[in-house]
Amino acid sequence: MLATPGRLPSASLDAAYAYEVKQDGQRCIAYVSGDGSVLLRSRSGTDITAAYPDLSDLGRGLGSRPAVLDGEIIAPDREGRADFQRLQSRMGLAGSPARAARMARRIPAHLVLFDVLFLDTESLTRTVYSERRAVLEGLNLVGSNWSTPAAIVGHGQQALEMTRSAGLEGLVGKRLASPYQPGIRSRSWIKIRNVKTADIIIGGWLPGRGRLADLPGALLMGQPRSSGLQFVGSVGTGWTDADRTRLADVLTDLATGTCPFAERPTVTGARWVEPSLVAEVRYTTRTHAGRLRQPSWHRLRLDLSPDDLR
Structure with missing residues (x-):
């Protein structure tokens, strides 16, 4: 599901949205099988698992629970901000596992998780965002190379000012009542950039x-x-x-x-x-x-x- 470029929702609609920091990285769907293994696919559907060996332990955080997770792979700088230039040296290495492993030691990747599309035996794509978000946060997926940053309900203007002062790219506003629409650039998700x-x-x-x-x-x-x-x-x-x-x-x-x-x-x-x-x-x-x-x-x-x- 893709976001539509736009502006902050009006004040009357502000409380109907949750706001997440917009990350400057590589979009990724993680397929966790329940046996500890993980398959990573890029937005185009390409298998990029081998390019990010530092994300291979993600499945252990879910134990035997299979899941499909949506997120963004970033390469944080010293201040923890996504740095796309750093990430570029990690991209495109799926065909060179040895080089990918060397680069993982030099420039660790971090997977920012923001949605869950499937868990155990149930598809969650028709479940509204607010409920999916509660499920995701309940999984407590926090590790050295992945995390689930908070989403703020309402207060969009304050959140955008925070990203601007912190030198971040902007926000993604997500309508609380929206389902997950695979392959759709939806107006239920709005990306608000500072530039x-x-x-x-x-x-x-x-x-x-x-x-x-x-x-x-x-x-x-x-x-x-x-x-x-x-x-x-x-x-x-x-x-x-x-x-x-x-x-x-x-x-x-x-x-x-x-x-x-x-x-x-x-x-x-x-x-x-x-x-x-x-x-x-x-x-x-x-x-x-x-x-x-x-x-x-x-x-x-x-x-x-x-x-x-x-």
């Missing part, structure tokens, strides 16, 4: 200057519309040289001679790529033409495909 972000599709890039001539100086961004991929601007700030180098390798493999945008952008020296990479950028606002103002790079979204944006 505006957008998921974009990379359609091309412009080379950098000087020593960065072989690396991307800016990425050409698009978002799907009924007419095709709409150009929404370029992003060239907010990343490190390591980000540029990593992207250059990927973009070279996706090179094409065809512009993927419905209307060719008026840029010089563009290098087009197959529109298969999704990234997240931060921005201030949009122009009347739909361009993103003052965009800055945030992260590559390996957990998303262009089809997820349509």
Whole structure:
């Protein structure tokens, strides 16, 4: 179940919602079999169990009780805040168990649990959020690498101010009376960010200057519309040289001679790529033409495909 971007509910509806801190990590469904084993799947359904050996003991916390749990894998910084750049070094290692084990010692993962979809022999997806949350908290799933942070009922404005002052991404407001809707981006869950972000599709890039001539100086961004991929601007700030180098390798493999945008952008020296990479950028606002103002790079979204944006 996915959240819809939006604003805090009105004051009259505030008490009908619970608020959770929005985590900046990798969404995960944990299948606990009841024999101590755990299967982890990403939002796309990919088996990522081997990438996170430090989460393998989660099943012991439930003993013989099978369960399906929803949560977010994060890599906390020294202050305990989710740091997506740290987590990136843990992602994509399911095919390299030895390397995953080494990285787990260097950068421990932490699974933040926020929902339970199945327990013992019963599906809970039709059970309302408030009751599912009570069941989840009753499981007392607290360990060195997983936890069940509190959800606050009402007081959304105060909770959002707290996340802002703590440097956190924002809140997810969840309607207390809502069921769990698998695969649905529901308005019963609202993500309220302290900054505006957008998921974009990379359609091309412009080379950098000087020593960065072989690396991307800016990425050409698009978002799907009924007419095709709409150009929404370029992003060239907010990343490190390591980000540029990593992207250059990927973009070279996706090179094409065809512009993927419905209307060719008026840029010089563009290098087009197959529109298969999704990234997240931060921005201030949009122009009347739909361009993103003052965009800055945030992260590559390996957990998303262009089809997820349509």
